[in-house]
Amino acid sequence: xxxxxxxxxxxxxxxxxxxxxxxxxxxxxxxxxxxxxxxxxxxxxxxxxxxxxxxxxxxxxxxxxxxxxxxxxxxxxxxxxxxxxxxxxxxxxxxxxxxxxxxxxxxxxxxxxxxxxxxxxxxxxxxxxxxxxxxxxxxxxxxxxxxxxxxxxxxxxxxxxxxxxxxxxxxxxxxxxxxxxxxxxxxxxxxxxxxxxxxxxxxxxxxxxxxxxxxxxxxxxxxxxxxxxxxxxxxxxxxxxxxxxxxxxxxxxxxxxxxxxxxxxxxxxx
Amino acid sequence: xxxxxxxxxxxxxxxxxxxxxxxxxxxxxxxxxxxxxxxxxxxxxxxxxxxxxxxxxxxxxxxxxxxxxxxxxxxxxxxxxxxxxxxxxxxxxxxxxxxxxxxxxxxxxxxxxxxxxxxxxxxxxxxxxxxxxxxxxxxxxxxxxxxxxxxxxxxxxxxxxxxxxxxxxxxxxxxxxxxxxxxxxxxxxxxxxxxxxxxxxxxxxxxxxxxxxxxxxxxxxxxxxxxxxxxxxxxxxxxxxxxxxxxxxxxxxxxxxxxxxxxxxxxxxx
Numbered sequence: 098x099x100x101x102x103x104x105x106x107x108x109x110x111x112x113x114x115x116x117x118x119x120x121x122x123x124x125x126x127x128x129x130x131x132x133x134x135x136x137x138x139x140x141x142x143x144x145x146x147x148x149x150x151x152x153x154x155x156x157x158x159x160x161x162x163x164x165x166x167x168x169x170x171x172x173x174x175x176x177x178x179x180x181x182x183x184x185x186x187x188x189x190x191x192x193x194x195x196x197x198x199x200x201x202x203x204x205x206x207x208x209x210x211x212x213x214x215x216x217x218x219x220x221x222x223x224x225x226x227x228x229x230x231x232x233x234x235x236x237x238x239x240x241x242x243x244x245x246x247x248x249x250x251x252x253x254x255x256x257x258x259x260x261x262x263x264x265x266x267x268x269x270x271x272x273x274x275x276x277x278x279x280x281x282x283x284x285x286x287x288x289x290x291x292x293x294x295x296x297x298x299x300x301x302x303x304x305x306x307x308x309x310x311x312x313x314x315x316x317x318x319x320x321x322x323x324x325x326x327x328x329x330x331x332x333x334x335x336x337x338x339x340x341x342x343x344x345x346x347x348x349x350x351x352x353x354x355x356x357x358x359x360x361x362x363x364x365x366x367x
Numbered sequence: 368x369x370x371x372x373x374x375x376x377x378x379x380x381x382x383x384x385x386x387x388x389x390x391x392x393x394x395x396x397x398x399x400x401x402x403x404x405x406x407x408x409x410x411x412x413x414x415x416x417x418x419x420x421x422x423x424x425x426x427x428x429x430x431x432x433x434x435x436x437x438x439x440x441x442x443x444x445x446x447x448x449x450x451x452x453x454x455x456x457x458x459x460x461x462x463x464x465x466x467x468x469x470x471x472x473x474x475x476x477x478x479x480x481x482x483x484x485x486x487x488x489x490x491x492x493x494x495x496x497x498x499x500x501x502x503x504x505x506x507x508x509x510x511x512x513x514x515x516x517x518x519x520x521x522x523x524x525x526x527x528x529x530x531x532x533x534x535x536x537x538x539x540x541x542x543x544x545x546x547x548x549x550x551x552x553x554x555x556x557x558x559x560x561x562x563x564x565x566x567x568x569x570x571x572x573x574x575x576x577x578x579x580x581x582x583x584x585x586x587x588x589x590x591x592x593x594x595x596x597x598x599x600x601x602x603x604x605x606x607x608x609x610x611x612x613x614x615x616x617x618x619x620x621x622x623x624x625x626x627x628x629x630x631x632x633x634x635x636x637x
Contacts, residue, residue: 134412135406135412135416135420136405136406137411141407141519142404142405142607142608143607143608143611145607145608146405146606146607146608149632150405153635242516242519242520243513243516243517243520243522243527245516246512246513246515246516247513249411249512250512250513252513255534256530257513257527257530257531257534260526260527260530261527264525264527336416337412337413337415337416338412338413338415338416341413362419363633363635364635365423365633365634365635
């Protein structure tokens with residue numbers, strides 16, 4: 098038993114989809130979320146910078162006395178999971194392995210598709226992981242930078258969104274992709290439209306739920322579940338405006354932010 | 368006479384459009400450019416964060432012994448010009464006033480239009496400035512968050528770009544906007560398409576050139592031009608990958624980066 102909180106972080110808001118699934122599966126655990134909203138997004142930045150930012154957040158969460166780190170960001174999982182694991186003795190979970198396992202389990206005849214940010218796709222993390230687990234599976238991957246702003250502009254059901262999917266995923270459709278990993282926390286909000294685009298023939302993998310399942314498994318395997326029986330506490334840290342965060346967070350959580358929300362300004366030395 | 372360099376900064380790459388115009392007008396001046404590529408973009412962030420980031424860059428450039436600061440970023444100009452001016456004795460120039468003056472000069476019957484990032488438009492900086500200079504002019508303003516990724520995806524001549532313009536600027540067309548300020552350094556790359564959209568009836572204001580003219584005027588008024596007669600030196604600092612910067616910078620400058628390019632990592636203390 099271990100009553101310390103679980104630390105969950107993301108480049109911004111999107112990781113709340115993972116937070117929400119963890120909360121659903123583990124109602125008694127205390128959760129601390131860090132959203133790096135002052136430096137969001139990570140998806141177009143370099144490996145070095147994403148690793149440095151991730152390490153800074155991991156140090157911060159470690160000071161908050163967490164028992165486990167969950168990287169609820171595809172880009173940071175792709176670029177920084179390996180280095181973070183070497184820098185801490187805490188268990189660290191990213192969103193990639195859970196998504197990959199679900200995609201392989203659901204794979205049919207056609208190739209597995211992966212869509213994400215430029216950095217996630219360029220890292221090759223998903224492609225490598227899939228071919229390591231099942232080297233005979235074909236993988237097609239594509240960066241879709243327009244999809245995040247489409248979601249943020251609330252254009253999930255617009256012709257612009259349809260046209261963007263046609264541009265990004267037309268080839269995937271021709272190749273009859275059997276399962277598609279939505280390797281960016283914003284993309285599940287486009288699930289309906291993507292499903293429509295593939296006429297329901299492609300299995301869409303949303304890593305958030307898969308990741309929550311893995312978190313529960315690791316807690317059980319290491320016997321570090323909480324002993325608490327009351328509802329777990331929720332604490333949020335963001336590096337930009339807490340008000341803006343609370344507003345948008347409610348959309349992602351499907352309910353208002355329940356816990357306290359603090360501003361953590363990175364202190365820079367010029 | 369003052370042979371010190373001019374300091375120019377932006378949230379990332381876009382400010383190079385201003386850098387380029389300054390170089391064209393002032394071939395003998397030494398120029399230092401700072402692109403905050405690790406924390407780009409500023410356009411969706413809070414006033415407090417944009418002010419803090421701008422102040423950090425201004426301190427850094429001051430340590431580089433610049434004689435003048437040019438904020439080559441619409442968001443930072445809108446949110447941080449006032450506070451920066453109180454924090455330094457150096458002359459500070461933003462991109463807003465030059466653009467506003469050009470728009471007013473070219474204004475006809477219809478209202479003046481302004482398009483930019485969420486933060487720029489929400490700040491009301493352009494709207495305030497125009498009504499202070501010519502209170503009888505009508506102003507219409509709109510945030511267009513999709514246009515930056517459209518440019519970055521090189522979709523400047525696509526149907527998606529046309530559809531986005533229709534969505535954002537359809538009302539402006541109906542209202543017969545007489546001049547339109549492109550209040551984001553990426554937008555000039557969409558100039559042809561916007562011109563086509565307005566059927567050439569709307570004057571498009573690109574602040575970069577107007578800002579360079581103002582820089583020259585301030586140097587002359589304060590008698591702080593360089594005495595040098597050889598080509599000015601160019602130095603670049605970025606907070607993320609110098610390689611990625613050099614690649615994209617060439618597109619914005621229309622020529623390879625000529626000077627040295629250094630990485631400046633912000634040192635954070637968790």
